[in-house]
Amino acid sequence: MHFQEKSRILAYLRSAFSAAHPGRMAVVAGISLSAAVVAVAVPGSAPAPFQVNLLEQLPMPAIEYLDSMDQPFVREGSVERGDTLASLLARLGVQDQDLNQFVATHPEARALLRALRPGVAITVTTTRLGRLLSVSLPQSGADGRLLISRQAGQFVVSDQPAQLESRVRMSSGEIRSSLFAATDGIGLPDSVATSLADIFGGNIDFHTDLRRGDRFSVVYEMLYHQGAAVRTGRILAAEFVNAGRRYSAVWFVGADGRGEYYSADGRPLRQGFLRSPLEFSRVSSGFSMRFHPILKQWRAHRGVDYAAPTGTRIRATADGVVEFIGKQNGYGNFILLRHQGSYTTAYAHMNGFAKGLQRGSRVSQGELIGYVGSTGWATGPHLHYEFRVNGEQKDPMRVALPQSAPLIGSQLSAFRERSAGVLAQLALAGAPQAVALRD
Numbered sequence: 484m485h486f487q488e489k490s491r492i493l494a495y496l497r498s499a500f501s502a503a504h505p506g507r508m509a510v511v512a513g514i515s516l517s518a519a520v521v522a523v524a525v526p527g528s529a530p531a532p533f534q535v536n537l538l539e540q541l542p543m544p545a546i547e548y549l550d551s552m553d554q555p556f557v558r559e560g561s562v563e564r565g566d567t568l569a570s571l572l573a574r575l576g577v578q579d580q581d582l583n584q585f586v587a588t589h590p591e592a593r594a595l596l597r598a599l600r601p602g603v604a605i606t607v608t609t610t611r612l613g614r615l616l617s618v619s620l621p622q623s624g625a626d627g628r629l630l631i632s633r634q635a636g637q638f639v640v641s642d643q644p645a646q647l648e649s650r651v652r653m654s655s656g657e658i659r660s661s662l663f664a665a666t667d668g669i670g671l672p673d674s675v676a677t678s679l680a681d682i683f684g685g686n687i688d689f690h691t692d693l694r695r696g697d698r699f700s701v702v703y704e705m706l707y708h709q710g711a712a713v714r715t716g717r718i719l720a721a722e723f724v725n726a727g728r729r730y731s732a733v734w735f736v737g738a739d740g741r742g743e744y745y746s747a748d749g750r751p752l753r754q755g756f757l758r759s760p761l762e763f764s765r766v767s768s769g770f771s772m773r774f775h776p777i778l779k780q781w782r783a784h785r786g787v788d789y790a791a792p793t794g795t796r797i798r799a800t801a802d803g804v805v806e807f808i809g810k811q812n813g814y815g816n817f818i819l820l821r822h823q824g825s826y827t828t829a830y831a832h833m834n835g836f837a838k839g840l841q842r843g844s845r846v847s848q849g850e851l852i853g854y855v856g857s858t859g860w861a862t863g864p865h866l867h868y869e870f871r872v873n874g875e876q877k878d879p880m881r882v883a884l885p886q887s888a889p890l891i892g893s894q895l896s897a898f899r900e901r902s903a904g905v906l907a908q909l910a911l912a913g914a915p916q917a918v919a920l921r922d
């Protein structure tokens with residue numbers, strides 16, 4: 484059984500490597516060879532390692548709620564010679580005239596009239612009684628479709644991306660120097676790396692907390708258009724072991740229809756404060772790795788300094804209201820945010836502020852508020868960040884913050900049911916066999 488798992492991961496690595504890095508086939512060949520040697524050394528009839536599917540088709544966790552009672556009627560048809568909008572809609576079973584009027588009075592909907600050429604495929608959705616909900620048609624010169632949909636009684640025109648096919652991928656790695664070095668090494672896209680930093684941003688400061696030997700596993704969607712990978716989709720589950728502490732995240736859509744990441748025991752991950760006020764990127768991550776921030780000086784200094792290039796994006800660590808924005812002596816360009824309870828956060832030495840931000844503005848967690856600079860008493864570009872309770876600077880790591888309520892009852896059961904499969908995948912992605920094969 485271990486053997487089968489290993490060969491599956493090998494096969495996965497092989498396909499991921501060859502897809503993302505055609506130039507790295509030599510490395511892949513090396514991995515395959517060592518696996519082949521292992522295979523020979525095992526007596527008996529172990530399954531042949533490379534006859535396993537290259538990319539495992541995992542059952543998609545059912546993350547959308549579909550209420551069959553509310554399902555619209557979908558009808559597809561082609562434009563015929565001589566069709567008018569009215570004749571086309573009548574043939575598709577649409578019983579109302581509102582669209583005719585909308586198209587006549589809204590220039591952005593005229594594309595619908597231009598599309599009335601023989602053969603063009605039109606899709607409509609209607610209610611049970613034939614009231615039009617939406618009409619979609621191919622966009623000329625693009626893969627996507629134009630969608631005209633009824634929203635709150637009004638028609639709205641929007642672009643609909645090309646129908647993408649989603650496949651689930653899994654991957655795992657270990658940190659030697661930086662997160663990006665690790666993700667590059669296993670061919671994981673940058674967007675997945677930054678999403679990981681986002682998902683675990685309430686627990687781990689990816690600028691300061693990462694340690695050599697930290698490990699991560701991730702199960703994510705890759706979206707394909709006509710067989711070609713187009714972009715990454717959502718991370719379905721992830722695990723990060725930081726300095727020996729294990730954090731898990733599972734995407735789950737709750738009863739209110741909103742998706743969120745939860746820990747394996749059903750606690751929302753997004754809560755309280757982000758650990759880092761700096762947006763995590765390839766540039767900012769490399770910078771702080773070289774100039775390790777002065778966390779140890781906190782006691783004397785009453786704040787945390789993040790060395791980062793001028794212009795690095797600074798974000799609000801929690802929802803709040805701007806209480807001060809402007810110049811303040813040694814702090815230079817300075818922002819003070821007031822949060823729920825008795826908490827405030829302070830951001831100093833900024834190069835500039837986010838456009839439109841002023842005293843009284845509301846900001847949400849993770850929102851851009853300004854850029855790293857060296858205004859005020861600063862010897863080089865860095866962000867001086869303070870976390871205050873009742874106006875007094877505190878070490879954010881030592882303050883017990885209020886926790887969000889965990890899932891309970893039927894929500895918790897639904898979460899357990901939906902997360903079991905993807906957590907098993909995660910365990911498989913991070914299995915020691917896979918880790919051992921990296922070099």
Ligand SMILES: [Zn+2]
Pocket residue numbers: 784786787788866867868
């Ligand atoms: Zn400072």
